Amino acid sequence: MTSQQRSEVTRSRLLAAALTCFSEQGYDATGVAQICQQAGVSKGAFYHHFASKQALFVALLDQWLEALDGQAAGLRMPAATAPQSLQAMVALLQQVFRDASGRLPMFLEFWRQAARDELIWQATMAPFRRYHALLTGIVRAGIAEGSLRPCDPDSVARAIVSMAVGMVLQSALDPAGSDWQQSAQAGMDMLLHGLVETQAADTEAA
Amino acid sequence: MTSQQRSEVTRSRLLAAALTCFSEQGYDATGVAQICQQAGVSKGAFYHHFASKQALFVALLDQWLEALDGQAAGLRMPAATAPQSLQAMVALLQQVFRDASGRLPMFLEFWRQAARDELIWQATMAPFRRYHALLTGIVRAGIAEGSLRPCDPDSVARAIVSMAVGMVLQSALDPAGSDWQQSAQAGMDMLLHGLVETQAADTEAA
DNA sequence: AAAAACATTCCAACCGGTCGGTATTTTATT
DNA sequence: AATAAAATACCGACCGGTTGGAATGTTTTT
Incomplete structure (x- = not known):
């Protein structure tokens, strides 16, 4: 798998995890750490793909x-x-x-x-x-x-x-x-x- | 003014302040301290009237x-x-x-x-x-x-x-x-x- | 080697809620 | 009516816990 592909997978995993968490608990109640955990990636990966939670x-x-x-x-x-x-x-x-x-x-x-x-x-x-x-x-x-x-x-x-x-x-x-x-x-x-x-x-x- | 009347005023002030804050910023983004400030009362007064933010x-x-x-x-x-x-x-x-x-x-x-x-x-x-x-x-x-x-x-x-x-x-x-x-x-x-x-x-x- | 992707660690800020204490009003007692 | 006692209303410093995100290190791709 190329790095680009891997990167996109990570990104989608984060998006999917966030969708679930936000839906279930709401935006504010969901922590970045939780999204990362659910997505199975680290906080570093998170902030590599997204500048902020917003x-x-x-x-x-x-x-x-x-x-x-x-x-x-x-x-x-x-x-x-x-x-x-x-x-x-x-x-x-x-x-x-x-x-x-x-x-x-x-x-x-x-x-x-x-x-x-x-x-x-x-x-x-x-x-x-x-x-x-x-x-x-x-x-x-x-x-x-x-x-x-x-x-x-x-x-x-x-x-x-x-x-x-x-x-x-x-x-x-x-x-x-x-x-x-x-x-x-x-x-x-x-x-x-x-x-x-x-x-x-x-x-x-x- | 009797103490009961004063109490009710404080309570309404808190409710009104909360209504404004919640409307403008949302529930989570509004702090108890902010509501108190807007209402012109202390945090103690807040928790005297309401058991919790919720x-x-x-x-x-x-x-x-x-x-x-x-x-x-x-x-x-x-x-x-x-x-x-x-x-x-x-x-x-x-x-x-x-x-x-x-x-x-x-x-x-x-x-x-x-x-x-x-x-x-x-x-x-x-x-x-x-x-x-x-x-x-x-x-x-x-x-x-x-x-x-x-x-x-x-x-x-x-x-x-x-x-x-x-x-x-x-x-x-x-x-x-x-x-x-x-x-x-x-x-x-x-x-x-x-x-x-x-x-x-x-x-x-x- | 350079850069991109990812991991780990840490922290300053903040927040809901508590608590000990004060001021004022109401109630009870003499 | 005077006073003590109790209750109510309120204050604001403080605390434990959490969070977003920065800083820095490690691995993988090019």
Whole structure:
């Protein structure tokens, strides 16, 4: 194994160990020594790869953002109606719920630091903005193509993102409290078809 | 001033100082000494009123929950249709946004600790459950009275709570990013009336 | 040999919490 | 009413333990 490879392995081990520790105990409660122990490397190796504990945290955030980008990139479906696209986006949430299983508390760590660190804030808000923009586009197209009723795409997008974020947060707090994937599906369904009884609502039996 | 009164003043000063410090710097980063300094009292006074830093945190949580209860209590409107009741609940969010102005990061602290402390978890989840139950009841009644289409009240309630939670979180991260109160209103509107274009949707011009 | 990767050791700073002591108010007793 | 006794509120120096990170040494790669 070359030194570069070895170095990368050590680095990933540190990142993985930190992810686990931060998720389980939080950022402050986790010591550098503990991360090193869990990763099976020394403190020297730690500070060889990361300038500080905070730097490791940022690296972890970057890693998450990259993964998010990867997921969002696999969501290219130009020839679909807006409702279909929106339904498809719900499936993306499933990815979040599954991949981040047990590590969802890490989101809270990110968000918490974001409230205090300008740099982390920018990075953390980026996906929010991206998804908001993506949804706005879908909704706008849906209105144009007539599959959605006229409305403010901006507000709709914000509502959808909020619901998703709220579910992620609650699933982080209470993973066993409910089937969040199903709730997401149902929630989107409601957003699409509405709750209020209309005169013609019963004509459509989906 | 009696000694009791003085005591209560000191206690509130400590609570207020802690609220500010925790909101601005987070739980761990805030030292007991700092809280005392900001409150203008000594460390001895602190530990006279609170058994530990954690206990002060819990007291802060209780204070918030009481305020929430107070707001929810002012929401008794038995003779209203379900849609009206749901719309009214949105107004409650406005209270949260306003009262917690600048202190919303505190929510993140609560939620973060909740993921690790059983007691705090119970207390934090309680309002979620209560609002979920409240909403479930409203929706169920709405279906019974025919103002809402048949659906799973449980899922609807979860969707609404999730949207609210997501908005609170986002407003904590980005208070100036949007008019969250308006977004909440719009989101609820969408949940009620749906996004998908229906044949008879244009007959109702609300 | 030079440099990069990793290990070991150590420490100054800090933090939550304790404790002995003081000041003030309330209660009990005469 | 006067006084003693008890309780309450508060103070701030101090302690044991922990931590992030620097300093320095050792091994491995180039």
